[in-house]
Each structure stands twice: as C-alpha cells, then as structure tokens.
Amino acid sequence: MYPAGGISASIHANRLRAEGMGSKDQAVHFNNQDYEALKQECVESGSLFEDPCFPAEPPSLGFKELAPYSSKTRDVEWMRPTELTDDPQFIVGGATRTDICQGALGDCWLLAAIGSLTLNERLLHRVVPHGQSFQDDYAGIFHFQFWQFGEWVDVVIDDRLPVKDGELMFVHSAEGNEFWSALLEKAYAKLNGSYEALSGGSTTEGFEDFTGGVSEMYELRKAPRNLYRIISKALERGSLLGCSIDITSAFDMEAVTFKKLVKGHAYSVTGLKEVDYHGDMVRLIRIRNPWGQVEWTGAWSDNAPEWDDIDPSEREDLHLQMEDGEFWMSFSDFMRQFSRLEICNLTPDVLSEDSLSHWNTIKFYGTWRRGSTAGGCRNHPNTFWINPQYKITLLEEDDDPEDDEVACSFLVALMQKDRRRYRRQGQDMHTIGFALYEYKGCQNVHLKKNFFLSHSSCARSETFINLREVSTRLRLPPGEYLIVPSTFEPGKEADFVLRVFTEKQSETDDFCVFAFLQEEITEDDIDDSFKSMFAQLAGEVAMLLLVSLFHISVFAISDQDLKTDGFSIESCRTMVNLMDKDGSARLGMVEFQILWNKIRKWLVIFRQFDLDKSGAMSSYEMRLAVEAAGFKLNNTLNQILVARYAENEMIDFDNFICCLVKLEAMFRSFQHFDKEGSGVAEMSLTEWLYMTMCG
Numbered sequence: 001m002y003p004a005g006g007i008s009a010s011i012h013a014n015r016l017r018a019e020g021m022g023s024k025d026q027a028v029h030f031n032n033q034d035y036e037a038l039k040q041e042c043v044e045s046g047s048l049f050e051d052p053c054f055p056a057e058p059p060s061l062g063f064k065e066l067a068p069y070s071s072k073t074r075d076v077e078w079m080r081p082t083e084l085t086d087d088p089q090f091i092v093g094g095a096t097r098t099d100i101c102q103g104a105l106g107d108c109w110l111l112a113a114i115g116s117l118t119l120n121e122r123l124l125h126r127v128v129p130h131g132q133s134f135q136d137d138y139a140g141i142f143h144f145q146f147w148q149f150g151e152w153v154d155v156v157i158d159d160r161l162p163v164k165d166g167e168l169m170f171v172h173s174a175e176g177n178e179f180w181s182a183l184l185e186k187a188y189a190k191l192n193g194s195y196e197a198l199s200g201g202s203t204t205e206g207f208e209d210f211t212g213g214v215s216e217m218y219e220l221r222k223a224p225r226n227l228y229r230i231i232s233k234a235l236e237r238g239s240l241l242g243c244s245i246d247i248t249s250a251f252d253m254e255a256v257t258f259k260k261l262v263k264g265h266a267y268s269v270t271g272l273k274e275v276d277y278h279g280d281m282v283r284l285i286r287i288r289n290p291w292g293q294v295e296w297t298g299a300w301s302d303n304a305p306e307w308d309d310i311d312p313s314e315r316e317d318l319h320l321q322m323e324d325g326e327f328w329m330s331f332s333d334f335m336r337q338f339s340r341l342e343i344c345n346l347t348p349d350v351l352s353e354d355s356l357s358h359w360n361t362i363k364f365y366g367t368w369r370r371g372s373t374a375g376g377c378r379n380h381p382n383t384f385w386i387n388p389q390y391k392i393t394l395l396e397e398d399d400d401p402e403d404d405e406v407a408c409s410f411l412v413a414l415m416q417k418d419r420r421r422y423r424r425q426g427q428d429m430h431t432i433g434f435a436l437y438e439y440k441g442c443q444n445v446h447l448k449k450n451f452f453l454s455h456s457s458c459a460r461s462e463t464f465i466n467l468r469e470v471s472t473r474l475r476l477p478p479g480e481y482l483i484v485p486s487t488f489e490p491g492k493e494a495d496f497v498l499r500v501f502t503e504k505q506s507e508t509d510d511f512c513v514f515a516f517l518q519e520e521i522t523e524d525d526i527d528d529s530f531k532s533m534f535a536q537l538a539g540e541v542a543m544l545l546l547v548s549l550f551h552i553s554v555f556a557i558s559d560q561d562l563k564t565d566g567f568s569i570e571s572c573r574t575m576v577n578l579m580d581k582d583g584s585a586r587l588g589m590v591e592f593q594i595l596w597n598k599i600r601k602w603l604v605i606f607r608q609f610d611l612d613k614s615g616a617m618s619s620y621e622m623r624l625a626v627e628a629a630g631f632k633l634n635n636t637l638n639q640i641l642v643a644r645y646a647e648n649e650m651i652d653f654d655n656f657i658c659c660l661v662k663l664e665a666m667f668r669s670f671q672h673f674d675k676e677g678s679g680v681a682e683m684s685l686t687e688w689l690y691m692t693m694c695g
Contacts, residue, residue: 022151024126024212030191033156035143048080048140049158054190056160062196063424072104076169078160080140084168085177088134090142092178094121100181101325102290103170106199109242109266110188111171111290113206114181116240116268123238123346127210128180144187147212149417149497150363155187162195170195174324192420201420203242203266205468207344211240214413214499215471218341220334227341228283228331232272234343241269243287246339259298261337262289269341270326273318275310283331284318295327298337302327364390364498366635368487371619371649372642373635376490377464378435378452385449386620387486388635391439392500394478408478410501412436413471414461414485417495431488432496433464436474439482446632447482448624464488526593534589571658577665598664599657605629606656616650622659629660631667666691 022028029035031053042049054060056078058068066073081088091099099118100111117124132142143156161182162169171185188209189195204215218227234241247255247264255263271286284300300306307315318328329337366388368374375383394408412434419429435457439447458481461470485498523531567575579591587595609617609625617625619642626633626641633641641663645655669691673681683691 022153024152027145027152027154030153030155035141035154035156038156039137039139039141042139042141043137050140050160051156051158051190054157054186056158060189060194061162062194064196065199066194066196075164077163079163080159081134081161081177081179082138084161084163087177089175089178090133090183091128091180092173092175099173099175099178100290101172101174103168103172105170105195107171107185107201108290109201109203110185110198110206112203112242112266112268112288113210113240114171114184115288115290116207116242116270117210119235119270120238120240123211128184132180134179142183142187144184146188146191146209148191148209149415149495150365150499152212153191155191157183157187157190159183161186193424197420197423202342202467203240203244203268204342204344207240207242207342208415208469211344211346213239213344213346214411214501215342215344215469216411216473217471218343220338220341223335223341227335228272230343231269231285231341234345235269235272237346239346240344242342243267243269243334243338244340244342245337256294257337259301259337260294260296262291262294266290267338272331273328275314275318277306277309284328285331285334286318286326286328287334289325289327291325293325295325296329296337298329298333300328300330300333362392362500364388364500365495366390366485366498367495367639368493369639369642370491370493371646372623372639374491374493375486376492377433377486377488378457379488380490381449381453383490383620384484384486385447385452386623387484388498389446390483390485390498390500391480392483393480394476397478405475406477407475409473409475411471411473412461412483413469413499413501415469415497415499417497419468419494429466429468430492430494431464431466432485433461433470433488434483434485434498435460436476437482437484438476438479440480446627446635521590521593523590526589530593530596531589534592567654567657571654571661574658574661574665598661602629602657602660603653606653616652617656619646619649619651622646622651622656625656626660626663631660631663 033051033053038049050056058073058076061068061073061076062070064070100114102108102111117127127145129143129145140159141156142159143154145152145154147153159179161179168182171181173179173181185198186195189198192198204217207213207215218224220227224230231241244266245257245261245263257263268288268290269285270288273284273286274281275284276282287296289295295301298304366373368387373386373388375386378384392410394410397406397408414432414434416430416432419427422428436459437447437452437455438458439451439455459472459474459476461472464470483498483500485496487494575595576587579587579595605625605628606617607613608628609621611621622642622645623638626638641659642649642651645651645659647655651659670681673683673687673691
C-alpha cells in the first residue's frame with residue numbers, strides 16, 4: 001500500500017524541484033538538519049554538537065566486517081580532533097592530493113575521486129564549504145555538500161571520528177593535525193548509511209557526487225586513437241579522472257604487480273606532460289595512489305634513470321614528490337598496464353571537440369516496481385513493455401565539417417538510487433541498462449508488447465552491469481526515439497534517475513488521460529424488466545441503499561460464471577459515492593441503471609483479460625485492462641494502483657471494479673474543480689476533505 005503521506009511527499013518534492021530546491025544555490029538539508037541553525041544553537045549554549053542522525057556508536061561503522069563486536073571494531077573510540085591534537089586544523093596550506101591517505105576501509109575509489117577534486121579549487125569548495133575551522137566559533141559541527149541523484153544535498157556531521165590505538169581508523173591527512181578529508185569521508189558515510197557502505201565501488205560514483213557531472217568509461221584496450229587528447233582536454237576543463245587495473249580472480253584483489261601497481265585499486269589521473277627525451281617528445285601521465293605510498297617502479301618512476309636525461313628546470317617543473325603515492329609513467333606504459341579509464345565531465349559536451357552547440361539536460365525520475373514497472377530486459381518479451389518509457393526528439397545534426405554522416409550526438413546516463421543504503425539488508429546494486437527505439441507517434445502512449453516484438457532497438461547501453469550508473473555516448477540520425485531503462489531481470493525494485501544530454505527532448509511519462517462519454521439517460525430509456533428488478537430489490541423507498549447494492553451484486557453477476565461472492569461493502573460504498581449526487585448514500589433508478597451499465601461494460605473487459613478464467617488478472621494484464629476501460633495513466637499511477645488493489649500481484653474482479661470506480665470518481669471530481677480546463681484545480685480545505693474522505 002502506498003501511504004497517502006508518501007504520495008503527497010513525492011508531489012511536494014516535485015514542486016520544490018520546479019522552484020529550484022536541490023540546485024547548487026539551494027541544497028536540500030539532509031535529514032532536515034540545518035547547519036547554520038544547529039551551529040548557532042551550540043554556540044549560544046556553549047555545547048559541542050552531537051549528531052543524533054549518525055551517532056558515535058557501532059552501527060555507524062558498519063554491519064558485516066565492521067559490525068558491532070567484530071574484531072575490527074573492538075576497542076574503537078570516537079574522538080574529536082581537539083582530543084587528538086593540541087592544534088587541530090581544518091585545512092593546512094590548502095587542500096592537496098597528499099591530504100588523502102587511505103585507512104582500514106576499502107574506499108580507494110572514493111579517495112581517488114577526492115584526490116582529483118583537490119585539483120579544482122572551485123569544485124572543491126562546492127563540496128567543502130568555506131569558513132569552517134576549529135578556531136572561530138568552534139562548536140563540533142561541520143557540513144559538506146554532495147550531488148545525489150539529481151539534486152545537491154547539505155550533510156551535517158559532528159566531528160567525533162572513529163579511532164583505534166590512538167590513530168584515525170579511516171582516511172587521514174599526511175599532516176597529522178589536518179582533518180578536512182576525514183570529516184568529508186564521515187559526511188559521505190552518513191549519506192550512505194555507514195562507513196562500511198563505502199567499501200568497494202567505482203570512482204565515477206565519487207566523481208559525480210562531487211560535481212553533478214556525467215561520467216564516461218573507456219576500456220583502454222579498445223580506446224579511441226585520440227585518447228591522449230581527450231584526457232588533456234578533460235584535465236584542462238577541470239574534469240575528474242580515475243583509472244584501475246582489472247582483476248581476474250578474488251586472489252588478485254589489491255595484489256601488487258612486479259612494478260608496484262595494485263590490481264583492483266582505484267587511482268586518480270592528475271596530470272599530463274610531454275618532455276624532450278633524447279630528441280623525441282615523450283608523453284607522460286601523472287597518477288596518484290590514495291594509499292599514499294606504493295608507487296610504480298618502472299620507466300619514469302620517481303627514481304628512474306630517464307629523469308637524468310631531462311633538462312633540470314623541466315624536471316623541477318614536474319614537481320617530483322618522493323614516496324607520496326604520486327608518480328609519472330609513460331603514456332604507452334599507462335595504456336599497457338591499466339585496464340580502464342573513467343572521466344567525469346563537468347559539462348556533457350566536454351569531449352565534443354569542435355561543437356558549437358550547447359547541450360540541454362533533462363532528468364527523468366522513475367521507479368521499477370514488481371508487478372507494475374519492473375519488466376526486465378529484452379530477454380523477457382512478455383514483461384519488457386511495462387518498463388518506464390521516455391521519449392526524446394533529436395532535431396539538429398552535429399555541426400562537424402569533417403563528418404559526412406548526418407547524426408546527432410547525445411548521452412544517456414541511467415543511475416539507480418540509494419543502493420548502498422540497502423547493503424545492511426544484504427542487498428546491493430542491480431544489473432541495469434537501457435535500450436532505444438525509433439518511434440514516431442503520439443507522445444501520450446505507453447507502447448505495448450507487440451511493438452517490441454516487431455521492432456529492434458536502434459541503440460542501447462554497451463552492457464547491462466551492476467554499477468550505480470550506466471552511461472553511453474550515442475550518435476543517431478535526427479528523429480524521435482524512445483528510451484526504455486530496465487533491470488536485467490524482471491521484478492527487481494529500485495528508484496532511478498535517467499539523465500539525457502541532447503539538443504531537444506520531451507518527456508512521455510507525465511501524462512494521465514481519461515476518455516469517457518457522459519451517459520445521459522432518463523426513466524423513459526429504462527426497460528420494464530429492469531424497472532421491475534429495481535423496484536423489487538430497492539423496496540418501497542424507491543432508492544437503492546448501500547447494503548442492498550451488496551446483495552444485488554451477487555444476483556447481478558451470478559450468471560456470468562465468475563468466481564466471486566459479490567462486491568465488498570467497501571466496493572459498494574465507492575460505487576455509491578461515484579453515482580450519488582445528493583450525499584444520501586442511496587441511488588435512484590436512473591443512477592443505478594448508469595452504474596449497472598458500467599459494471600457490465602467493465603465485466604466484459606475483465607473477462608477479456610482474465611485469459612485463464614481464474615477470476616483474477618495479473619498486474620501486467622491489469623494495466624492493459626485499465627487502458628481498455630479508457631484510462632491512460634503514467635507509470636507512477638500504475639504502480640500505485642497495483643500496490644493498492646493487487647494481492648500477490650493478482651487483481652480479482654471486486655478490486656478491479658473498485659479501482660475503475662475510484663479512478664472515474666476522482667477524474668470527474670477534478671474536472672468539476674478545474675473550471676477553466678487549465679489542468680489545475682483550485683478548491684477550499686472543506687472541498688478537498690469532502691472529495692478525499694467521501695471519494
């Protein structure tokens with residue numbers, strides 16, 4: 001059952017987004033905690049902040065390897081920086097890559113992203129707001145801002161950090177009295193539910209959560225020929241870059257190669273340089289290991305002989321820093337040694353070399369729900385069509401004089417939401433992807449099974465994979481296209497954000513249409529047999545009472561070979577409310593004739609989609625039956641109907657009729673209050689209560 005509060009909260013959230021909430025200038029307060037207000041309270045009371053939403057207790061550490069009473073969390077203390085050193089500093093001499101040294105947590109992917117973030121001061125201070133210190137108005141409270149699934153979020157923490165044997169357990173700075181990176185890691189752990197929830201991941205997660213950008217991944221064995229230029233351009237524009245070496249088995253994880261590279265470990269790319277070496281220009285790339293120590297020992301490493309033949313002034317310019325985890329290597333060695341490169345673009349067209357156009361961005365917020373919108377991939381043709389569908393329109397081809405092909409470049413990025421938070425319950429990332437179909441037609445149509453059986457996709461994500469986000473840069477001719485995001489297997493539930501970066505776009509899923517004809521009849525139109533039946537059952541009052549409707553329903557459908565005991569009292573009450581004009585909870589003969597006609601029409605539809613004559617429809621069949629009755633609804637409403645009226649993903653006749661009656665009643669009520677046909681209804685509190693409580 002979808003609680004009314006949840007639905008209204010979703011509507012409220014959408015309205016706030018439309019007003020700018022969640023933008024860079026209006027970050028959402030995580031857990032409704034307002035940093036300025038909380039800090040002011042602490043300053044005025046002279047107390048240090050203690051965060052009730054992420055307490056200094058074992059569950060905040062983790063749930064498995066870092067679970068309460070585990071060996072790794074035994075004897076852990078939570079201490080403030082003021083208790084660890086006499087002179088704690090938030091940032092010493094500016095935030096640099098050497099401030100991030102990994103602790104006893106497998107979040108190298110996050111630390112690689114933080115390391116890249118320090119290369120761009122403007123981006124860094126978006127995540128790490130100015131004005132925080134352990135000196136001015138210190139109150140034990142700090143805050144950081146992250147991009148989360150389409151909106152910026154402000155996360156408040158206290159500064160109690162987990163300590164074991166007198167040392168910080170997790171990320172720490174090479175400067176013993178500097179704490180910005182440790183506090184940033186804590187805020188990110190709070191956002192994801194615990195420290196352990198951060199263990200294992202893709203650098204692109206951190207990249208995107210620090211910038212709101214969009215990431216792309218390159219397999220280096222299949223990389224484009226101009227990859228060096230792509231990396232150079234990305235670094236110039238402040239993009240964040242990470243790289244890693246694939247593992248072939250569990251034994252490879254964090255195994256160190258002969259030349260001191262770590263497999264399955266996230267590195268950050270921090271620079272490029274071309275140097276004159278024996279008369280030839282050699283391309284170099286600078287890499288950082290967030291461990292802060294283990295470094296490449298091959299050509300161009302810190303103590304390699306190649307440096308002896310480089311001009312001393314140029315060598316000095318390259319800032320050789322010994323044993324800090326950062327090193328140079330030749331670009332050719334990089335291509336051979338590493339498996340994957342990840343780039344987070346701060347603007348979607350950052351890699352479009354000569355593009356003169358500006359890309360537009362649109363976000364679709366969607367949900368996969370079992371029985372209504374979680375259809376799985378194309379391998380499951382019976383359910384694939386129920387997945388959410390979004391329409392985009394590509395109108396203008398790329399302006400590239402060197403390219404004879406008429407095509408539009410665009411990028412599709414599908415991100416599943418909040419999966420790290422479910423690790424505590426034993427869940428993790430779903431395997432996700434998307435497909436695109438060329439489609440010309442009415443926007444307000446959800447395409448059915450037959451369309452996908454007879455049409456092949458024109459593009460799709462490179463693979464279905466269990467990452468938080470799958471993104472692909474595509475080029476297609478101008479036209480209209482349908483994007484179908486899905487999990488690999490049907491029935492997998494999750495919320496998602498689909499981002500499309502393109503020239504023109506339009507959404508298909510924001511529609512609700514009801515086509516009905518007002519049935520106008522009088523007593524003269526009612527035949528004598530129906531009048532006789534009504535008089536017999538309604539009694540002398542000549543009105544049909546609610547209870548009578550319950551009894552008449554058994555008689556009314558008994559000859560239809562339908563497995564039912566008649567409508568429930570709740571269904572009868574809903575029906576009466578639909579037709580009752582004066583609030584008497586009674587129906588006159590004309591009103592009942594109209595209702596009777598509706599029930600007979602809907603009964604035909606029910607029997608049409610109850611293919612096995614079991615007396616119930618599957619939730620997939622219900623969607624088709626509701627549309628056959630004249631209601632074209634978006635994915636969210638279909639999910640709500642399944643959650644409200646289905647039992648074990650099956651809908652019986654009673655619930656089906658009750659659903660249609662309720663839908664028609666609410667559509668009619670809205671139209672009554674939408675007097676100008678603007679799509680917006682205005683009503684008083686009394687009218688709202690009457691409509692919702694009596695509907």
